[in-house]
Each structure stands twice: as C-alpha cells, then as structure tokens.
Amino acid sequence: MGYLQQFIFFILVALPFMFISPTHSSxxxxxxxxxxxxxxxxxxxxxxxxxxxxxxxxxFITNDLVKVFLSDLYTIVNLKLVPWGNADILGDEPxxxxxxxxxxxxxxxxxxxxxxxxxxxxxxxxxxTEQQSSKKPLVKNRAxxxxxxxxxxxxxxxxxxxxxxxxxxxxxxxxxxxxTAKLKPPHEYVPWVVVDxxxxxxxxxxxxxxxxxxxxxxxxxxACKTQAANVSSTHDKMANRIHPGCYASEIANLG
Numbered sequence: 001m002g003y004l005q006q007f008i009f010f011i012l013v014a015l016p017f018m019f020i021s022p023t024h025s026s027x028x029x030x031x032x033x034x035x036x037x038x039x040x041x042x043x044x045x046x047x048x049x050x051x052x053x054x055x056x057x058x059x060f061i062t063n064d065l066v067k068v069f070l071s072d073l074y075t076i077v078n079l080k081l082v083p084w085g086n087a088d089i090l091g092d093e094p095x096x097x098x099x100x101x102x103x104x105x106x107x108x109x110x111x112x113x114x115x116x117x118x119x120x121x122x123x124x125x126x127x128x129t130e131q132q133s134s135k136k137p138l139v140k141n142r143a144x145x146x147x148x149x150x151x152x153x154x155x156x157x158x159x160x161x162x163x164x165x166x167x168x169x170x171x172x173x174x175x176x177x178x179x180t181a182k183l184k185p186p187h188e189y190v191p192w193v194v195v196d197x198x199x200x201x202x203x204x205x206x207x208x209x210x211x212x213x214x215x216x217x218x219x220x221x222x223a224c225k226t227q228a229a230n231v232s233s234t235h236d237k238m239a240n241r242i243h244p245g246c247y248a249s250e251i252a253n254l255g
Contacts, residue, residue: 042076042215042216042217043076043077043078043217044076044077044078044195044196044211044214044215045077045078045080045194045195045196045197046068046077046078046079046080046193046194046195046207046211047079047080047081047082047193047194047195048060048061048065048079048080048081048082048191048192048193048194049082049084049085049180049183049187049190049191049192049193049194050081050082050083050085050190050191050192051083051084051085051086051087051096051097051098051102051106051190051246052083052098052102052105052106052109052129052130052133053096053097053098053099053101053102053105053133054085054086054097054098054190054191054245054246055134055246056189056190056191056244056245056246057085057130057190057191057245057246058130058131058133058134059134060191060193060204060205061126061127061130061191062127062130062131062134064205064207065123065127065207066123066127067208067223068123069120069123071221071222071223072221072222072223073208073211073221073223073224074119074120075221076211076215076217076220076221076224077211079119079123081109081113081119081122081123081126082176082179082180083105083106083109083110083113083126083173083176084106084173084176084177084179084180085097085106085180085190085246086189086190086246086247086248087102087103087106087177088248089174089177094106094170094173094174094177097246097248097250101142103173104142104164105129105133105142105145105146106173106176107164107169107170107172107173108129108146108160108164108169109122109125109126109129110169110172110173110175110176111160111163111164111168111169111172112125112126112150112155112160113126113172114163114172115159115160115163116155121153121155124153125146125149125150125153125155128146128148128149128152128153129145129146129149132145132146132148132149133145143161146160183199185199187199188201188245188247189244189245189246189247189248190245190246191204191245192204192245193207195207195210195211195214196214198210198214202244204244208223208224208227209227211224212224212227
C-alpha cells in the first residue's frame with residue numbers, strides 16, 4: 001500500500017509538467033532560451049548544373065561555390081548538384097562532351113550524392129575530384145581521380161565502385177539527365193547556376209548576392225551582411241574570355 005501511495009504522489013507532482021511544450025519553454029529568470037526549430041521552407045534553393053571535366057565547372061566549384069561552406073551561408077541554402085551538363089543520350093547510352101571519362105566521373109558523382117545525401121559530405125567529395133581533374137597533366141587513371149578523395153573523406157570506395165559497376169549509377173545519372181532537360185529556359189552552357197528557379201547566366205559567380213536577395217527569412221546570415229562590399233563583376237572577369245563556360249557546340253579539348 002505504501003508503494004501505491006508513493007506512486008500516486010509522484011503522478012500528482014509530475015502532472016503539471018507533462019503539458020509543457022519544450023519548444024515554448026522558458027524560465028522567468030531568463031537563463032533558459034530554447035530557440036524555435038529552423039524553418040526549412042525559408043531556405044533558398046541554389047542549384048548547380050555541371051559536368052565533371054569542364055574546366056569552368058572545376059574552377060567554379062573549387063573557388064566560388066565553396067563559399068557556401070566557408071561562411072554561414074549554408075544555413076539558408078538548399079544546395080543541389082546536378083552532374084550531367086552538356087551530355088546527350090544516344091540509344092540507351094550517355095555521351096558526354098569530354099568523352100567517356102567524363103561520363104564515368106559524372107556517374108561516380110551521382111553515386112556519391114545518392115549514398116551520402118548530407119550536402120557538405122558529397123560537396124567535399126565533388127570539390128576534391130574537381131581539384132584533381134583540373135590538374136595538369138590530367139590524371140590518366142580515372143579511378144585514381146576519385147579514390148584518393150573517398151579515402152581522404154572516409155567514404156567506401158567499394159560501395160561507390162559497386163554502384164557504378166552494377167548499373168545503378170547509370171540509373172541515377174539518367175535521372176539527372178531528365179532533370180537537366182526540364183530546365184526552363186534550357187541551359188546554354190555549364191556551369192549553369194539557378195537560384196529559386198531563376199538562372200543567373202553570366203553573373204553566376206555573384207550567386208551569393210542572389211541567394212541573399214531571395215532569402216525571405218527573419219535571420220540574415222553574416223555572409224549576406226558583408227556580401228555587398230565583395231560583389232564582383234563576372235562580366236568584367238569574362239571580358240577577356242571567349243566563353244563563360246563549356247558549350248555543347250564546342251569541341252572538347254583537354255590538352
């Protein structure tokens with residue numbers, strides 16, 4: 001009987017606290033401050049359509065897009081990476097602008113994005129392989145271009161290779177082909193950067209400005225507060241270049 005009385009006493013004492021919502025809890029002395037959960041609907045979608053052996057894509061990924069994670073910009077960004085670019089499908093097989101090695105690496109990227117959905121994780125892998133692909137002379141062993149990256153980042157090379165050899169990677173890649181084909185307006189070259197369905201075209205290097213302008217949430221990150229002073233003119237940078245990216249009509253030259 002004594003145990004029953006103790007149990008009833010415990011229930012009576014605990015009952016008022018059972019109806020307090022933890023997301024709205026607070027103490028009068030102000031020592032506890034539980035922040036509301038992040039509203040993911042406020043995030044801005046930043047999409048990059050690229051191909052693995054385009055030097056312009058490699059340069060943008062390794063030197064510009066990385067800014068998402070070098071600042072607090074990632075807190076307001078939903079980053080999507082789409083490794084298809086200017087490839088085409090002939091019969092049932094993909095044909096890539098920079099040859100079979102590019103199709104191979106596009107597929108490897110597709111596998112990594114699928115098996116490691118954390119965007120920071122797969123972006124680190126993609127950036128690492130793009131750094132390798134931009135080295136001169138180009139690494140001749142195409143598997144070596146990504147295996148050292150997977151080893152460095154603790155990703156299973158066996159799992160990635162199995163994805164490719166099983167044909168599952170090709171299915172993933174063709175999904176990206178379909179996604180690229182649905183772009184409106186169609187992409188003109190790569191890298192092709194889109195912010196909330198709006199293509200940035202030649203001003204893609206200034207993507208931070210467009211992300212910050214598109215963000216409608218209450219808490220602007222520091223990256224948005226400082227970006228105005230750092231905006232560069234992509235048009236000026238491109239003035240001495242023939243093309244701002246890799247066009248499908250160009251003849252691939254990896255020399």
